[in-house]
Amino acid sequence: xxxxxxxxxxxxxxxxxxxxxxxxxxxxxxxxxxxxxxxxxxxxxxxxxxxxxxxxxxxxxxxxxxxxxxxxxxxxxxxxxxxxxxxxxxxxxxxxxxxxxxxxxxxxxxxxxxxxxxxxxxxxxxxxxxxxxxxxxxxxxxxxxxxxxxxxxxxxxxxxxxxxxxxxxxxxxxxxxxxxxxxxxxxxxxxxxxxxxxxxxxxxxxxxxxxxxxxxxxxxxxxxxxxxxxxxxxxxxxxxxxxxxxxxxxxxxxxxxxxxxxxxxxxxxxxxxxxxxxxxxxxxxxxxxxxxxxxxxxxxxxxxxxxxxxxxxxxxxxxxxxxxxxxxxxxxxxxxxxxxxxxxxxxxxxxxxxxxxxxxxxxxxxxxxxxxxxxxxxxxxxxx
Amino acid sequence: xxxxxxxxxxxxxxxxxxxxxxxxxxxxxxxxxxxxxxxxxxxxxxxxxxxxxxxxxxxxxxxxxxxxxxxxxxxxxxxxxxxxxxxxxxxxxxxxxxxxxxxxxxxxxxxxxxxxxxxxxxxxxxxxxxxxxxxxxxxxxxxxxxxxxxxxxxxxxxxxxxxxxxxxxxxxxxxxxxxxxxxxxxxxxxxxxxxxxxxxxxxxxxxxxxxxxxxxxxxxxxxxxxxxxxxxxxxxxxxxxxxxxxxxxxxxxxxxxxxxxxxxxxxxxxxxxxxxxxxxxxxxxxxxxxxxxxxxxxxxxxxxxxx
Ligand SMILES: Cc1cc2nc3c(=O)[nH]c(=O)nc-3n(C[C@H](O)[C@H](O)[C@H](O)COP(=O)(O)OP(=O)(O)OC[C@H]3O[C@@H](n4cnc5c(N)ncnc54)[C@H](O)[C@@H]3O)c2cc1C
Numbered sequence: 001x002x003x004x005x006x007x008x009x010x011x012x013x014x015x016x017x018x019x020x021x022x023x024x025x026x027x028x029x030x031x032x033x034x035x036x037x038x039x040x041x042x043x044x045x046x047x048x049x050x051x052x053x054x055x056x057x058x059x060x061x062x063x064x065x066x067x068x069x070x071x072x073x074x075x076x077x078x079x080x081x082x083x084x085x086x087x088x089x090x091x092x093x094x095x096x097x098x099x100x101x102x103x104x105x106x107x108x109x110x111x112x113x114x115x116x117x118x119x120x121x122x123x124x125x126x127x128x129x130x131x132x133x134x135x136x137x138x139x140x141x142x143x144x145x146x147x148x149x150x151x152x153x154x155x156x157x158x159x160x161x162x163x164x165x166x167x168x169x170x171x172x173x174x175x176x177x178x179x180x181x182x183x184x185x186x187x188x189x190x191x192x193x194x195x196x197x198x199x200x201x202x203x204x205x206x207x208x209x210x211x212x213x214x215x216x217x218x219x220x221x222x223x224x225x226x227x228x229x230x231x232x233x234x235x236x237x238x239x240x241x242x243x244x245x246x247x248x249x250x251x252x253x254x255x256x257x258x259x260x261x262x263x264x265x266x267x268x269x270x271x272x273x274x275x276x277x278x279x280x281x282x283x284x285x286x287x288x289x290x291x292x293x294x295x296x297x298x299x300x301x302x303x304x305x306x307x308x309x310x311x312x313x314x315x316x317x318x319x320x321x322x323x324x325x326x327x328x329x330x331x332x333x334x335x336x337x338x339x340x341x342x343x344x345x346x347x348x349x350x351x352x353x354x355x356x357x358x359x360x361x362x363x364x365x366x367x368x369x370x371x372x373x374x375x376x377x378x379x380x381x382x383x384x
Numbered sequence: 385x386x387x388x389x390x391x392x393x394x395x396x397x398x399x400x401x402x403x404x405x406x407x408x409x410x411x412x413x414x415x416x417x418x419x420x421x422x423x424x425x426x427x428x429x430x431x432x433x434x435x436x437x438x439x440x441x442x443x444x445x446x447x448x449x450x451x452x453x454x455x456x457x458x459x460x461x462x463x464x465x466x467x468x469x470x471x472x473x474x475x476x477x478x479x480x481x482x483x484x485x486x487x488x489x490x491x492x493x494x495x496x497x498x499x500x501x502x503x504x505x506x507x508x509x510x511x512x513x514x515x516x517x518x519x520x521x522x523x524x525x526x527x528x529x530x531x532x533x534x535x536x537x538x539x540x541x542x543x544x545x546x547x548x549x550x551x552x553x554x555x556x557x558x559x560x561x562x563x564x565x566x567x568x569x570x571x572x573x574x575x576x577x578x579x580x581x582x583x584x585x586x587x588x589x590x591x592x593x594x595x596x597x598x599x600x601x602x603x604x605x606x607x608x609x610x611x612x613x614x615x616x617x618x619x620x621x622x623x624x625x626x627x628x629x630x631x632x633x634x635x636x637x638x639x640x641x642x643x644x645x646x647x648x649x650x651x652x653x654x655x656x657x658x659x660x661x662x663x664x665x666x667x668x669x670x671x672x673x674x675x676x677x678x679x680x681x682x683x684x685x686x687x688x689x690x691x
Contacts, residue, residue, distance in 0.1 A: 001559065002594050007601045085685035263684050271680035281673030286665065288672050289620035292688040293599045300598065321591045377590055378583035381563050 005314055007296055008303035014075045024055055025086045035351040037087025038261040042215040044169055049092030049123040058097050059121025062105055067118025073305040084257035091166055096120045100127035100174055103245050107233035130161040130175035138372050141186040145177045147193055153228035157221045167204050167217040170197055176242055179235050190238035193230045211358045244310050249367050251301040251315035255322035256294040258363050259329035262356045265349050266333045273343050283336055294322050313380030316373040323364040330357040394450050397426055398457045404647050410460040411525040416499050420484055423463055432471035448549055448604040455553030458650040460527055462486045462496035464546050469504040471608055472511040488531040489540040493521045495661045497529035505536035508609050528657055541615035543662040545603035548618040551626050551658050552600035554651045559593040562633045589632040596625035616668040623665040626655040
C-alpha cells in the first residue's frame, strides 16, 4: 500500500534556482520582524507577489504559451520551500499559483486560459477559493449558493461563502455553487464559476481571528450577474474538479513548514543563551528528524503530481501527518521556554511563539479537517 | 539492475523457509542450521559484497527492499546483519565465517545475538568478527542477547540504518494485517473497519507506516557508511513509528492479537526490540540535536536538506 511514495530527488535545474530566488526574498523580508515572518501564509504583500511574478517565480507549472514558466511541480516545490523557510509574505499569489492556475489550465476554455493564466503568472490576478459556506464546511457537497443560467446564457448568482482567505484583497473567486438540482442531490449538479469580486452585488466582510489578524472574510452574493463564460469546465462536474484541486492544495511543502520560522528563532535563542543540555538537544533533534521525513514525504507526493497523477489519498496522508507536526511545534517550544523561567526570552520570540500557538489550530482545519482526511485515507485503505 | 529479478526469488525463498511455524520453532530454541543453510546457499548473503570480491555489488538502497522483506516476514536469523557484516569484512579483506553474524553496537541487547555464531564489532573500515559469546536476555521467544567485551559503537549508524529497514518492512506487514482484520471481524452486525473510530486509528497507522518507509529510505541512501544525519533521521523516524504502529495494531485486533498462536505478535515483538536496538528515537534525537546546534544560524530547511 502506498508504494508509489518513494524518495525523489529534486532535479538539479530546480535546485539551481535557489540562490537568485533567495536574494530576492532576503530583500523583501529584511525589514520584517520574526513575528511577522511567522505569518508567512497569512502575510499579504501584493507588490512582493508582483515582484516574484516579474522575476519568473509564479505560474511555474503553467505552459509558456499561457505566460507560465513551463516547468512543473518540482520547481514550485523549491520556490515554496524557500518562501516559507524565510517567512516571506505569500498570501497574495498563493492560491492563484497553487490551485486556480492549474485548475483553469486543466478545465478552462482556451479563452479563459489566455485571459487568466498570463496574469496569474505575473502576480497580477489574485484568486480566492469559495468552497465553504456557513452550513457547508466538512460537508462540502451540501453547498446552497446557487447560480441560475439565464436565457441569454449569463448566470445569476445568489448565496453566501465564508472563511474565504483573502477575499478582500483578491480579484477573483472560484466558487463552488449549485447549478442544478437541490442540496439533496449532493455531488450532482455542482459547478465551479469564476466570480469577479468587483462585480455589483458582491459584498465582502473581513473576519478578525484570535490573533488579531483579518485574513479571511464572509462573501455575500446578491443577484450577481456573471457572463456565460464564467463557468469553468462542465456544468455539473464541479465536484470532480474540486476533488482534483484539493490534491494540489493538500500536497505541497506548505503543509510542513508553517512553524519553521518559530523553530529557527528558538534555535538561535538556545545558541544565544548557551543551553545545550541533553533534554534540549533531544528536542531539537527530534524536530529536525520529523521535519526531514515530512519533507521527503511531501517531495514524494509532488513526484506523483509531476507524473501526472492526482494523489488524493497520498496528499491527505501527508497533510494529516504534516499538520500534526506543525501543531506540535509551538506546544513543545512553549513548554521548553517556559520550563526555564529564569532564562530571558526576547519579546520578539515570545510574540512569535504566541502567534504560532494561536494560529496552530487552523493548520489542521484549512484545506480539510483531520477527521475528514482520515476518512479519505480509510477509503484508500479499502475500509469504506 | 531490475530489482524485481532479485526481489521475487528472495521473497519466495523466505516464504518457503520462514513459515510462521519455522519461526516459532527457532524462537523456542530449535535448531537454526537448516534455515541458515538455505540462506547461505541462496547467495543473497553476499548481495552487498563488491563484485570484485565475489558478491552482487548492490548498494544499500538497491538492497533496501530485500532487507525490508526480512522484517516483513519476521525472519528469525540475522540475515540483514550478516549481509552488512559480509560486505564490510570483504571490503576490509577479512574472511567472513559461514555462520550467522549479529552486529553489536552497545551494552544493551543486540538483536539476533542469541542465534548468531559470530558477532561483528569494530568500525566500518576496521570490522572485527569474533565467535559469539553472549548472555541471552531471558525474554521469552527473544533472539536478542547481551554481548560484552566488544566495542562496536562506530557501527551504530549502519546498524541503525539496517534496523530502520527491518522496522519498515514489519510495519508495512502489520498495516496490511490490521486493515485486513478490520474488514473481516464483525461486531454489532458489521465489520469493525466500518466504525469511524477504528478507521481513524487505522489512518494514523498507515501514516506512520509510510513515514517509516520514507525514513528508512533516507537511512539507506548513503550506503554502508551512512552520514550521521541520515542514520539519525532514519532510526528516529522508524523507532517513533514502531511504538505507535504496534499499539494501534493491538488495539484494533483486540484479544486475539496478543495470543501466541496469532501471527501479529511475531511482528510487534520485533518492532519493539528493533526500536530499542542501536539507539532509540531519543538517542538519535540527541545526536541530531548536537549536529543542529553546531550550525545554529542555518535555517532548518537548509539543515535537513543537507545544504
Ligand atoms: C485559516 C483558514 C482559512 C480557510 N480558508 C478557506 C478558503 O479560502 N476557502 C474556503 O472555502 N474555506 C476556507 N476555510 C474553511 C475550511 O475549509 C473549513 O473550516 C473546514 O473545511 C471545516 O469546516 P467547518 O469549519 O465548517 O467545520 P465543521 O465541518 O463544522 O466541523 C467541525 C468538526 O466536526 C468534525 N466533523 C465534521 N463532519 C465530520 C464527519 N463526517 N466525521 C468526523 N468528523 C466530522 C470536523 O472534523 C471538525 O472537527 C479556511 C479555514 C481556516 C481555518
